[in-house]
Amino acid sequence: MNNSAKDEPVRSLGDASASAELGRLRDSIDNIDAAVIHMLAERFKCTQQVGHLKAAHKLPPADPAREARQIARLRELAENAKLDPAFAEKFLNFIIAEVIRHHETIARA
Numbered sequence: 001m002n003n004s005a006k007d008e009p010v011r012s013l014g015d016a017s018a019s020a021e022l023g024r025l026r027d028s029i030d031n032i033d034a035a036v037i038h039m040l041a042e043r044f045k046c047t048q049q050v051g052h053l054k055a056a057h058k059l060p061p062a063d064p065a066r067e068a069r070q071i072a073r074l075r076e077l078a079e080n081a082k083l084d085p086a087f088a089e090k091f092l093n094f095i096i097a098e099v100i101r102h103h104e105t106i107a108r109a
């Protein structure tokens with residue numbers, strides 16, 4: 001027997017509350033994404049200043065020892081926050097690679 005007509009009211013209620021919850025979660029995700037973008041923008045403002053300082057004093061764009069300390073620190077923070085430390089390391093390396101590219105551009109100017 002086809003139960004779809006009998007089950008429909010229940011399924012509709014479930015769909016409505018699932019889609020309300022999805023909407024709430026997506027609102028939070030959008031807020032978090034906005035915060036990440038604003039924090040990244042602030043970080044890049046700082047690193048641009050570091051780039052100018054390094055160029056003015058003929059310092060190399062990359063500082064691998066500093067990076068090693070940052071990675072160790074972020075991996076520990078990630079573990080404590082239950083975030084995959086390998087992901088945290090990849091994310092930091094991705095950002096730093098872009099910063100080094102900016103530093104190199106500033107040094108060439």
Ligand SMILES: O=C(O)C(=O)C[C@]1(C(=O)O)C=C[C@@H](O)C=C1
Pocket residue numbers: 047050051061062063064066067070095096099100103
């Ligand atoms: O701290 C520096 O020396 C920077 O240039 C900043 C930064 C970073 O983005 O955190 C970028 C490149 C360096 O290799 C290390 C760190």
